[in-house]
Amino acid sequence: MADDGKAILKPVATSGLAISGLVLTALLWGGMIPMTHALVTQVFDPLFLAAIRYLVPAPLLLVMCLLLDRRSPFGGPLPWRHLIQLGIMMACFSQFFTFGMLLSDPISAAIVMSCSPLMATLLAKLLYRTPLARGFGLALAAAVIGGALVAVDAVRPRAVVNTGIPYIGEVLLLSSMACWSLYSLKTQQWLAPLKWSQLRISFLTSLSGSVFVLSGFAIMELASPGRLPSVWPSAGVWFMILWMAVGGAGLAIVLWNYGVSRVGVPVASLYGNLAPVFSVLVAAVFFSATVSPQQVVGGIVILAGIVYMQWPRRRVSP
Numbered sequence: 001m002a003d004d005g006k007a008i009l010k011p012v013a014t015s016g017l018a019i020s021g022l023v024l025t026a027l028l029w030g031g032m033i034p035m036t037h038a039l040v041t042q043v044f045d046p047l048f049l050a051a052i053r054y055l056v057p058a059p060l061l062l063v064m065c066l067l068l069d070r071r072s073p074f075g076g077p078l079p080w081r082h083l084i085q086l087g088i089m090m091a092c093f094s095q096f097f098t099f100g101m102l103l104s105d106p107i108s109a110a111i112v113m114s115c116s117p118l119m120a121t122l123l124a125k126l127l128y129r130t131p132l133a134r135g136f137g138l139a140l141a142a143a144v145i146g147g148a149l150v151a152v153d154a155v156r157p158r159a160v161v162n163t164g165i166p167y168i169g170e171v172l173l174l175s176s177m178a179c180w181s182l183y184s185l186k187t188q189q190w191l192a193p194l195k196w197s198q199l200r201i202s203f204l205t206s207l208s209g210s211v212f213v214l215s216g217f218a219i220m221e222l223a224s225p226g227r228l229p230s231v232w233p234s235a236g237v238w239f240m241i242l243w244m245a246v247g248g249a250g251l252a253i254v255l256w257n258y259g260v261s262r263v264g265v266p267v268a269s270l271y272g273n274l275a276p277v278f279s280v281l282v283a284a285v286f287f288s289a290t291v292s293p294q295q296v297v298g299g300i301v302i303l304a305g306i307v308y309m310q311w312p313r314r315r316v317s318p
Contacts (some may be wrong), residue, residue, distance in 0.1 A: 008034070017258075018258060018259045018261075018263060019259070019263075021255035021258055022121065022255065022256070022263075022271035022272070023271060023274060024251075024252070024267055025252040025255045025256045025259065025271070025272070026246040026257055026271055026272055026273075026274035026275045026277075026278055027250055027274075027275075027278045028191040028248045028251065028252040029113075029180060029242070029252055029275045029278075030245070030274065030275035030277065030278025030279040030281075030282060031243055031244075031248070031249045031278060031279065031282040032244050032248070032274065032281060033101075033109045033110055033113075033275070033276075033279040033282075033283075034283040034286070034287055034289075035240040035243060035244055035281055035282070035286075035309075036049070036097070036098065036101045036244065037101050037109070038240065038274035038287070039102075039237065039240055039241075039244075040101055040102045040166050041102065042099060043229070043233070043237055044229060045227040045228075046099055046102050046230065047095075047100045047216065047217045047220050047221075047227055047228050048217060049098055050094045050095055050098045050213050050217070050230070051213050051214050051216075051217040052241065052245060053094065053098075053207060053208075053213075053244050053245050053248070053249045054094065054206060054213055054214070054245070054249055054298070055210060055214065055245075056205065056241065056245035056249075057206070057245050057246050057249050057250030057251075058203075058207060058210060058249075060250055061199070061202060061203040061207075061250055061254070062203060062208060064199055064254075065197075065199055065200055065203050068197070068199060069197050069199060069200060071210030073200045073203050073204055075307050077265050078091065078204070079190065079191070079194070082097055082186075082190040083204055083205065083208045084094070084208060086183055086186060086190070086191075086205045086208060086209070087187070087188055087205060087207075087208025087210075087211060087212055088209075088212060089179050089180075089182055089183040089209075090179075090183055090185070090205060090206065090208070091182065091209045091210075091212035091213045091216070092175075092179045092210030093176045093180045094176075094209065095181040096172045096173070096175045096176035096179060097172075097173065097176040099169075099172050100112075100169050100171075100172035100173035100175075100176055101169070101173075102169070102170070103168050103172065104169025104170055104173060108297050109173055109279075110147065110223075110275070110276035110279050110280075112170060112173040112174050112177060113147065113173075113177065113272070113273070113275050113276055113297035114144050114146070114148055114273055114276055115147075115174070115177070116144050116145065116177045116180075116181065116269050116272055116273065117140050117144070117266060117269040117272070117273055118140060118144060119174075119177050119178055119181050120181040120184070120185075120265045120268075121140065121268075121269070122265040123138075123178070123181050123182060123185060123265075124181075124185060124264070124265055124266050126172075127185060128185070128189075130264065130265075130266065135308050136266065136267065136270075137174070138232075139144060139270050139305035139308060139310060140270065140305075141305070142271075142301050142302060142305025142308075143270050143273035143305055144273075144304055145298075145301055146273065146277075146297075146298040146299065146300070146301030146303075146305065147273050147276045147298065147302065148298070149294055149295065149297055149298030149301065171206060181265060181269070184256070184257075184260050184265045184268070185265050185268070187201060187205060187257060187260075188257075188260055188261055188265075191195040191205075192261060195317070197259060198254060198257040198258040199254055201257055202253045202254040204254060205253075206249065206250075212256040227243060255294020256268065259271070267286060270305070274299075274302060275305075276298075277298070277299040277302060279293075280295050289310050305313035
């Protein structure tokens with residue numbers, strides 16, 4: 001099994017569709033940073049927000065599976081043990097990220113996300129001894145430095161909940177990145193050999209994760225009622241919910257899994273480092289934040305690192 005995992009996790013030829021999908025994923029996830037912070041600190045209970053983020057896109061992913069795969073995603077024998085394990089990883093990511101945003105702030109979230117390529121690389125090397133792509137080291141350094149430049153100069157609200165535990169929000173955010181990297185690696189190891197489409201993989205793993213998230217919310221609501229919203233959300237709130245659920249927890253997961261299947265988790269994580277750049281841009285458009293020259297330089301540094309790594313591969317790719 002270990003050898004099979006290594007074979008699956010080796011990057012294959014880069015495709016324009018995979019790269020475009022990863023860039024769009026970074027946009028969707030980048031927008032989630034200021035939106036999650038706004039919703040979890042001003043509108044919703046964090047457990048409720050985590051629940052609806054997976055509940056809303058489930059019907060859409062099911063319809064897409066039926067239309068594009070032209071078969072039921074539940075057909076044939078299913079690897080329930082692996083699906084449950086992947087669902088737990090996804091649920092842990094969701095809870096850690098949501099509560100991390102509540103106990104931290106968008107600046108810290110963006111900085112932590114800029115370290116995600118390092119987290120993915122370390123896990124891939126530790127678990128599978130995955131070989132690094134040519135130019136990955138320089139691209140990794142550019143991604144981390146550029147992400148920090150983008151995030152550290154941003155002016156955002158600080159954490160609104162003080163637990164008295166230093167950096168607990170940042171620890172939760174880092175844990176969420178570890179859970180997501182592990183989910184990405186294990187998904188391709190366990191499910192890609194089954195020849196499933198990435199759409200089917202995304203739907204079934206998301207469905208598994210949503211069961212755990214919704215169960216946790218239901219238990220907490222029964223134990224301590226009052227987590228459901230008391231007023232109907234405004235149009236702006238609905239826009240953020242749809243961005244996070246349909247975009248970030250629906251379409252983005254499909255595109256991410258497809259991109260990972262083509263370029264591998266470490267390289268895909270480099271494209272994920274565009275998320276802090278898009279986070280600043282979304283905050284500027286929807287939350288009246290200002291974009292500084294330092295943040296522009298940070299975005300250029302990230303892009304330069306990605307281009308440096310991918311350019312030779314694009315020249316040799318068919």
